[in-house]
Amino acid sequence: MDFLSFITDNLQTFFTYTGFSNVTTGHLIMIAIGIFFIYLAIAKEFEPMLLIPIGFGILIGNIPFKDAGLQLGIYEQGSVLNILYQGVTSGWYPPLIFLGIGAMTDFSALISNPKLMLIGAAAQFGIFGAYVLALMWGFEPNQAGAIGIIGGADGPTAIFLSSKLAPDLMGAVAISAYSYMALVPVIQPPVMRLLTNRKERLIRMKAPRVVSHTEKIIFPIIGLLLTCFLVPSGLPLLGMLFFGNLLKESGVTRRLAETARGPLIDTITILLGLTVGASTQATQFLTLNSIKIFGLGALSFIIATSAGVLFVKFFNLFLKNDNKINPLIGNAGVSAVPDSARISQVVGQEYDPSNYLLMHAMGPNVAGVIGSAVAAGILLGFLG
Amino acid sequence: MKGKIITGLALLLFTVTGIQAQRTTSLKINEILVINNNNFVDEYGQRNPWIEIYNASPGTVNIAGCYLTNDLRQPKKYMVSKGDVNTLISPRQHALFWVDNLPSRGTFHVNFMLDSTKPNLIALFDSDGRTLIDSVTVPAGQRADVSYGLIEDGWTFKNLQEAQRTLPSYKNVTELWMYFDDYNNDGRYVTPSSNNKILDTNEKIENFKTNDKLGVGMTATAMGVVFIGLIALYFSFKLIGKTAIRMSHERAKSTGLTHEEAKDVAEQSGEIYAAIAMAIYEATELHDEEHTILTIKEKAKQYSPWSSKIYTLRQTPKLIR
Numbered sequence: 001m002d003f004l005s006f007i008t009d010n011l012q013t014f015f016t017y018t019g020f021s022n023v024t025t026g027h028l029i030m031i032a033i034g035i036f037f038i039y040l041a042i043a044k045e046f047e048p049m050l051l052i053p054i055g056f057g058i059l060i061g062n063i064p065f066k067d068a069g070l071q072l073g074i075y076e077q078g079s080v081l082n083i084l085y086q087g088v089t090s091g092w093y094p095p096l097i098f099l100g101i102g103a104m105t106d107f108s109a110l111i112s113n114p115k116l117m118l119i120g121a122a123a124q125f126g127i128f129g130a131y132v133l134a135l136m137w138g139f140e141p142n143q144a145g146a147i148g149i150i151g152g153a154d155g156p157t158a159i160f161l162s163s164k165l166a167p168d169l170m171g172a173v174a175i176s177a178y179s180y181m182a183l184v185p186v187i188q189p190p191v192m193r194l195l196t197n198r199k200e201r202l203i204r205m206k207a208p209r210v211v212s213h214t215e216k217i218i219f220p221i222i223g224l225l226l227t228c229f230l231v232p233s234g235l236p237l238l239g240m241l242f243f244g245n246l247l248k249e250s251g252v253t254r255r256l257a258e259t260a261r262g263p264l265i266d267t268i269t270i271l272l273g274l275t276v277g278a279s280t281q282a283t284q285f286l287t288l289n290s291i292k293i294f295g296l297g298a299l300s301f302i303i304a305t306s307a308g309v310l311f312v313k314f315f316n317l318f319l320k321n322d323n324k325i326n327p328l329i330g331n332a333g334v335s336a337v338p339d340s341a342r343i344s345q346v347v348g349q350e351y352d353p354s355n356y357l358l359m360h361a362m363g364p365n366v367a368g369v370i371g372s373a374v375a376a377g378i379l380l381g382f383l384g
Numbered sequence: 385m386k387g388k389i390i391t392g393l394a395l396l397l398f399t400v401t402g403i404q405a406q407r408t409t410s411l412k413i414n415e416i417l418v419i420n421n422n423n424f425v426d427e428y429g430q431r432n433p434w435i436e437i438y439n440a441s442p443g444t445v446n447i448a449g450c451y452l453t454n455d456l457r458q459p460k461k462y463m464v465s466k467g468d469v470n471t472l473i474s475p476r477q478h479a480l481f482w483v484d485n486l487p488s489r490g491t492f493h494v495n496f497m498l499d500s501t502k503p504n505l506i507a508l509f510d511s512d513g514r515t516l517i518d519s520v521t522v523p524a525g526q527r528a529d530v531s532y533g534l535i536e537d538g539w540t541f542k543n544l545q546e547a548q549r550t551l552p553s554y555k556n557v558t559e560l561w562m563y564f565d566d567y568n569n570d571g572r573y574v575t576p577s578s579n580n581k582i583l584d585t586n587e588k589i590e591n592f593k594t595n596d597k598l599g600v601g602m603t604a605t606a607m608g609v610v611f612i613g614l615i616a617l618y619f620s621f622k623l624i625g626k627t628a629i630r631m632s633h634e635r636a637k638s639t640g641l642t643h644e645e646a647k648d649v650a651e652q653s654g655e656i657y658a659a660i661a662m663a664i665y666e667a668t669e670l671h672d673e674e675h676t677i678l679t680i681k682e683k684a685k686q687y688s689p690w691s692s693k694i695y696t697l698r699q700t701p702k703l704i705r
Contacts, residue, residue: 111621114618114621117614117615117621118614118618121610121614124610125603128602128603128607131602131603132599132603141592141602209625211628212632214628215621215624218624222617222620226620230613231609231613370613371610371613374610382588382602382605383589
């Protein structure tokens, strides 16, 4: 009898440690969100490289357990997940991702037609539009800055900045940024169609000239010096972006460039996605602020896309006929490489199947990466 | 060769200078209490004057081997002993030295005293005993339990000037050093081993909350900077692009083309080159009919010690008699 009660007691104690005993509605909601992300990644192929690790990370982060000092959770100091999460909290994953992005990005389209850089600048209105709205919705300036960066449509930049300005909002900001980046094919086309007429959508742009090897080598050096002298706080991101690009373009560091754009970026993407997902524990994540952040994130993408398209239309007023820019590439200024450039191509071909906008859209697209990193540096400088 | 040596030496000099900047030169004399009646006590329960040193760098600095003195003619008066782990000062943190003339009590007890009736010079020298890192003269007539310190940790006049320009609370501040008094109730307290200014808000954020409630100022400034940055890049690459086209033009002209032909070549798009390359490929490489000749070539075996079996196998043991 005593032995039986001993077994029963032990089983009861064991049950208190299980997920079934500790589960809350919040956990179930988050698990459903995680499964939805995985569904979007596999069935719809929306940014699968990001949504699979994040979605699965959400599942990992929302397995309920009893806090018994077992060092399991991502917020428990010394736990394996916590150690992996340090790359996010200390902000060293995003610069390594930027190193890989630099090593895989061809800036030729931008170098051959440098005026496209201005579209990348204009689209950053998304960041500051969301900043203004976040202030109006009652957020503190530093929180508003962290939320606004969602409009940069650049996951690593969003994580980097929010980890510095408002660490408590980082999970929501990161999930929101990556979600809307995945939803670029849904958000951008209606805005692009709404703001352009048929004649504008049919504009054919001049083919970009061939860019010499020397120009490609000079670009990361001048790019780094100009942007970082102006905004030194953007150094971690811009420094790594341009360094990665120099590894690619120098032609003598092929192995380093291949590592940066291959195994390194893949490893960091896995760790970043998984830990950002796991950081969305229901208790920390399911708050009114998170809902507000999601709303602001959507608005920031719409503002950024509109600003890019409208800027091109405005810019065209000053350009000669043979130099006009198709406003359908304005959306690509929001970064989200290369998805938003792909959207320019897809929407452009709906109206003229022989008009190839992809190469032109890559110009503002990579300028958007630079622009959002510069904007992040400014926000960090002002509010950090 | 000579050029390489000079370049190497220059790089070494740069590196050494850079390292130095992250080291002891970042230390600052931060706060001093000359008369300690009711203030901080040392590990022996005694109240003595103290000097606070601040590490203004973002990296850990080891103060061991540096010298503290109250006499510039004797820069090596008190050497901070080596081998004590506590001499490592974390980034933007402090170390406190007791000025009790009792060095036998440990690393942080110096071998001189301060005299409240006259000005006290305090200097910190680097480990060579010659390089002055920082010095300050505490005015005579110090009051009990009132410390004399930098307005903010590790600040220089440059920091103060910048704050006067950007932070409203510093508009009328002109002195870098000030008195810290526990009784004034002005938020400036005696703070041994702690920040001279106790921050309970982020002034930058408060400034934005007060002066830019709608965020219009931030938007205008930040967008201005983003545009300036990318416009600067635009002009740079416009110029570089023009130079590249001109050079390409010159090269094309040197092959005997006319001015117009050379111009066309220089500004040709990648698509045209791709089309030409494809046409050449089709004309020379692609073929619709097979030759129907089968050629068998002997496979060449390149020797490499990396793939040689003999080097990857253990040698047969030999019996030695």
